[in-house]
Amino acid sequence: MKPIPKLVSKTKIMRGYRCVKSLYLTIQNPELEPPVTPALQATFDQGHEIGEEARRRFPEGVLVDNKPWDFVGALKRTRELIQAGNEVIFEGAFEYKGLFARVDVLKFSKATQRWHLLEVKSGTKVKAEYLDDAGFQAYVLANGGLPLEKISILHVNRECVSPNLSNLFTEVDVTQELRDRHKLIGPKLTEIYAGLRGEHVPDIDIGEYCTSGVGCPFQAHCYQEKLIPPVSVFNVPGLREKAWEFYRAGQVKLEDLDLALLTVEQRRMVEAHLHSDRFVDTKEIAQAISEWKYPFVFLDFETINPAIPRYLGTRPYQQVPFQFSVHIMREPGAELEHVEFLHLGEGDPRVDLIPALLKACGTEGSIVSYFARFESDVIRELAEWDPAHRDSLLPLNARMVDPLPIIRAAVYDPAFTGSFSLKKVAPALLGETFSYSQMEVADGTAAQRAFDSVYRGRLSLSEVDHLRKAMLEYCKQDTLAMVELVKWLQMQSVSK
Numbered sequence: 001m002k003p004i005p006k007l008v009s010k011t012k013i014m015r016g017y018r019c020v021k022s023l024y025l026t027i028q029n030p031e032l033e034p035p036v037t038p039a040l041q042a043t044f045d046q047g048h049e050i051g052e053e054a055r056r057r058f059p060e061g062v063l064v065d066n067k068p069w070d071f072v073g074a075l076k077r078t079r080e081l082i083q084a085g086n087e088v089i090f091e092g093a094f095e096y097k098g099l100f101a102r103v104d105v106l107k108f109s110k111a112t113q114r115w116h117l118l119e120v121k122s123g124t125k126v127k128a129e130y131l132d133d134a135g136f137q138a139y140v141l142a143n144g145g146l147p148l149e150k151i152s153i154l155h156v157n158r159e160c161v162s163p164n165l166s167n168l169f170t171e172v173d174v175t176q177e178l179r180d181r182h183k184l185i186g187p188k189l190t191e192i193y194a195g196l197r198g199e200h201v202p203d204i205d206i207g208e209y210c211t212s213g214v215g216c217p218f219q220a221h222c223y224q225e226k227l228i229p230p231v232s233v234f235n236v237p238g239l240r241e242k243a244w245e246f247y248r249a250g251q252v253k254l255e256d257l258d259l260a261l262l263t264v265e266q267r268r269m270v271e272a273h274l275h276s277d278r279f280v281d282t283k284e285i286a287q288a289i290s291e292w293k294y295p296f297v298f299l300d301f302e303t304i305n306p307a308i309p310r311y312l313g314t315r316p317y318q319q320v321p322f323q324f325s326v327h328i329m330r331e332p333g334a335e336l337e338h339v340e341f342l343h344l345g346e347g348d349p350r351v352d353l354i355p356a357l358l359k360a361c362g363t364e365g366s367i368v369s370y371f372a373r374f375e376s377d378v379i380r381e382l383a384e385w386d387p388a389h390r391d392s393l394l395p396l397n398a399r400m401v402d403p404l405p406i407i408r409a410a411v412y413d414p415a416f417t418g419s420f421s422l423k424k425v426a427p428a429l430l431g432e433t434f435s436y437s438q439m440e441v442a443d444g445t446a447a448q449r450a451f452d453s454v455y456r457g458r459l460s461l462s463e464v465d466h467l468r469k470a471m472l473e474y475c476k477q478d479t480l481a482m483v484e485l486v487k488w489l490q491m492q493s494v495s496k
Contacts, residue, residue: 002028002196002197002198002199004027004098004193004196004197005027005098006098007071007095007098007099007100008027008098008099008100008196009071009100009101009102010099010100010101010102010133010136010137010140012026012027013099013136013189013192014129014132014133014136015216016192016195016196017129017132017136017188017192018129018209018212018213018216019204019207019209019210019216020191020192020195020196020202020204021195021201021202021204021218021222022216022217022218023192023195023196024195024196024198024201024202025201025218025221026217026218027196028196028201029201032218032221033217033218034217034220038446038449039445039446039449040214042445042448042449042452043214046122046306046307047122049307049308050120050121050122050156050307050308051104051120053165053168053308054104054105054118054120054154054169055090055105057169058088058090058105058107060087060088061088061089061090061105062081062086062088062089062090063090063091064077064078064081064089064090064091064092064093064102065091066093071093071095071100074091074093074102075093075094075095077093078092078093078094082146086108087107087108087110088105088106088107088108089103089105089106090104090105090106091103091104092106094137094140094141094144094146095140095144096139096140096141096143096144097143099136099139099140099189100140101136101137101140101141103117103118103119103137103141104118104119104120104154105117105118105120105154106118109149112149113147114147114148114149114150115141115146115147115148115149116148116149116150116151116152117134117137117138117141117148117150117151117152118152118153118154118171119133119134119137119151119152119153119154120154120155120169121153121154121155121156122155122156122307123155123156124155124156124157124158124316124317125155126153126155126172126174129213130153130155131153131174131177131178131181134151134153134174134178135151135178135181135182135185136185138151138178138182139182139185139186139189149175150173150175151173151174151175151178152171152172152173152174152175153171153172153174154169154170154171154172155169155170155172156168156169156170156307156316156317157169157170157316158315158316158317159315160309160315160316161309161313161314161315162309162310162311162312162313162314162315163312165308165309168308168316205226206219206222206223206226206228206247207244208241208244210222210223228252229252229253229254230417231254231273231414231417231418232252232253232254233246233247233251233252233253233254233256233257234247235269235417235418235419236254236257236262236266236269236270236418237265237266237269237408237418237419237420238263238265238266239266246261254270254273254274255274257270259271265408265409268412269412269416269418272412272413272414273414276414277414278411278412278413278414279411279412279413280410280411280492281409281410281411282410282492282493284406284409284410285406285410285411285489285492285493286493286494288405288406288409288410289406289486289489289490289493292366292368292401293364293365293366294329294330294331294332294365294366295328295329295330295331295362295364295365296328296329296365296366296368296483296486297326297327297328297360297361297362297365297366297367297368297399298325298326298327298328298329298367298368298369298479298480298482298483298486299324299325299326299361299367299368299369299375299479300324300325300369300370300375300475300478300479300482301321301323301324301374301375301378302321302322302323302324302444302447302448302451302471302474302475303319303320303321303322303378303444303448304319304320304322304448304451304452304455305317305318305319305320305448306452311348311349311350312348312385313385314385318381319374319377319378319381320349320350321349321350321353321378321382322342322343322344322349322353322451323340323341323342323343323349323447323451323471323472323475324340324341324353324356324357324360324475325338325339325340325472325475325476325478325479326338326339326340326357326360326361326479327479327480327482327483328360328362329483332490336483338476338479339356339359339360340472340475340476341353341356341357341360342468342471342472342475344451344454344455344464344468345454345455346455350382350385350386353382354382354386354389354393355389357382357393357396358389358392358393358396361396361399363395365399366399366400366401367396367399367400367401368401368402368403368482368486369400369401369402369482370402370403370404370422370478370482370485371402371404371422372400372401372402372404373402375400376397376400379393379394379396379397380394380397403482403485403486403489404420406489407420407425408420411425411429411489411492413425413428413429415427415428416428422478422481422482422485423436423443425485426481426484426485429485429488430481430484430485430488434477434480434481434484436474436477439470439473439474439477440467440470440473440474441467441470441471441473441474442474443474446474447471447474447475450467450470450471451471453467454467454468
């Protein structure tokens with residue numbers, strides 16, 4: 001029987017809820033677990049920020065500020081606060097038979113002599129995993145001797161509008177629902193511990209849980225164990241949940257798939273890989289771009305979408321642009337013009353961005369954006385926020401055209417590996433010059449992290465300047481890639 005830690009945290013138990021094999025590996029084979037990625041760390045940081053904001057709603061609260069790994073110290077401090085009569089405790093620590101939990105907010109009622117447990121979440125609705133999380137905490141507290149009268153989920157309210165953050169959170173009473181689930185918790189924990197103590201890694205197949213939420217860090221390890229090829233049924237565009245039906249039917253390799261069950265686009269992808277052949281429908285391309293009008297204005301935004309809205313009139317998770325790149329091709333063969341905008345630091349970036357955007361885009365020609373729906377939504381929200389420029393902003397959307405649907409309908413290269421993102425399509429069709437792999441800021445999430453670091457004043461002036469150059473280079477690469485991609489499409493449309 002494998003040894004296990006004296007105390008197992010709620011975070012690890014929740015991983016076991018999803019997959020006992022994942023929990024086993026993180027405890028018994030931690031060397032297999034990859035380091036936390038910057039993107040995942042940003043998600044964790046956002047959760048911490050939401051927790052801190054929630055605590056401001058309870059000014060009388062006291063924080064158990066022991067480090068996450070200081071289980072014993074946190075337990076001791078919590079007992080001291082309860083014995084001292086504190087009525088609101090943040091991050092209180094509790095233990096029951098080796099199960100360890102820290103609670104976001106605990107409120108004591110003098111009237112009932114019982115406690116109200118509040119679990120704070122950064123999502124905008126109550127999810128099943130939130131109920132598992134709160135239910136586990138209630139199980140530990142109740143069995144550990146702390147009387148509970150109510151259990152609530154405190155999640156982000158999408159209807160909150162800055163600067164009034166008084167309704168940033170929505171409180172949902174889940175007490176009765178968790179009472180109904182309570183009897184299931186003990187058996188579930190018994191199952192988890194049985195797998196955790198086993199001499200061998202639990203024999204659990206891969207499944208939907210491998211990619212749900214933030215994903216499992218052992219996904220690559222388990223896929224390799226199952227001999228999933230680099231390009232498989234899981235890369236077929238648009239399959240989603242149906243990919244697992246194919247997997248369970250033994251159809252994993254592309255050559256195993258029943259093509260009759262696939263759409264035209266999906267069959268095209270599979271056949272391109274099987275024959276190592278690029279597909280191009282020149283007629284479809286020519287028809288699609290025939291109505292585009294010069295000048296071509298290539299536009300790309302970078303946005304920030306904080307859970308806690310920062311700017312006037314914004315809601316939680318609303319996309320607020322802080323950067324754009326525009327390349328302008330006034331006629332075929334004309335020299336490119338480039339305009340760029342980047343707001344760093346404090347203040348609302350939209351104030352200066354809107355006039356700069358309108359000047360850069362002008363009033364004529366097609367505005368080319370890859371996955372143009374995103375740029376269109378951003379412009380629409382800019383128009384809603386700034387009525388003075390509304391009549392100038394909304395016509396930009398009427399000029400919007402998008403290469404992505406053309407690529408989906410008329411082009412496939414095996415180097416896409418099932419993805420139609422610009423970062424896959426550009427290097428596949430245009431060469432490695434348009435690869436993002438060596439860029440310091442290499443995707444939109446990295447751009448968001450860079451902006452946030454500057455916004456929070458975490459960097460020196462030299463670091464800010466270095467990051468500014470990297471951000472400008474990245475956004476410029478996006479529009480330049482679109483320019484060359486459209487040139488490539490134009491060449492295909494007249495090649496046959």
